[in-house]
Amino acid sequence: MDENQKEYHGSGFLIGLLVGGLLGAAAAYFASADEEEKKKLLKKGKSILENVKDFGTEIKEKGEDVVEEVKEVASDVPSMATEAVKDVQDAAQEAIEKITKAVDKAEINTHKEARRFFLQKGKSLVKKSIN
Secondary structure, eight states: OOOOHHHHHHHHHHHHHHHHHHHHHHHHHOOOOOOHHHHHHHHHHHHHHHHHHHHEEEHHHHHHHHHHHHHHHHHHHHHHHHHHHHHOOOOOOHHHHHHHHHHHHHHHHHHHHHHHHHHOOOOOSSSSOOO
């Protein structure tokens, strides 16, 4: 359902509410026999009608505000997602660099220790077989 259809259904509801309220007020007006009672009902009907109009206007304005806020937030989502992906990529690259440096350092230290061990002990670890 597109925006025009939603707006049409929403305004249709308000129109139905107004018409129903007016018909109810008219029925009560004509059913009442007393002139003073009719005046009271007419006055209350006008008051209700104004309240309904004000309510409808307020709802419409708030709805428009909400639509604008949603549009603003929705327009920011792609840039926020792109920024988040870039941050994750940068963090991953940084972690890869740190791991690579640590592995290189460990390899160098292992070679140093192995060389030092063989130079200190002076013996081969492989036993020569005697035939």
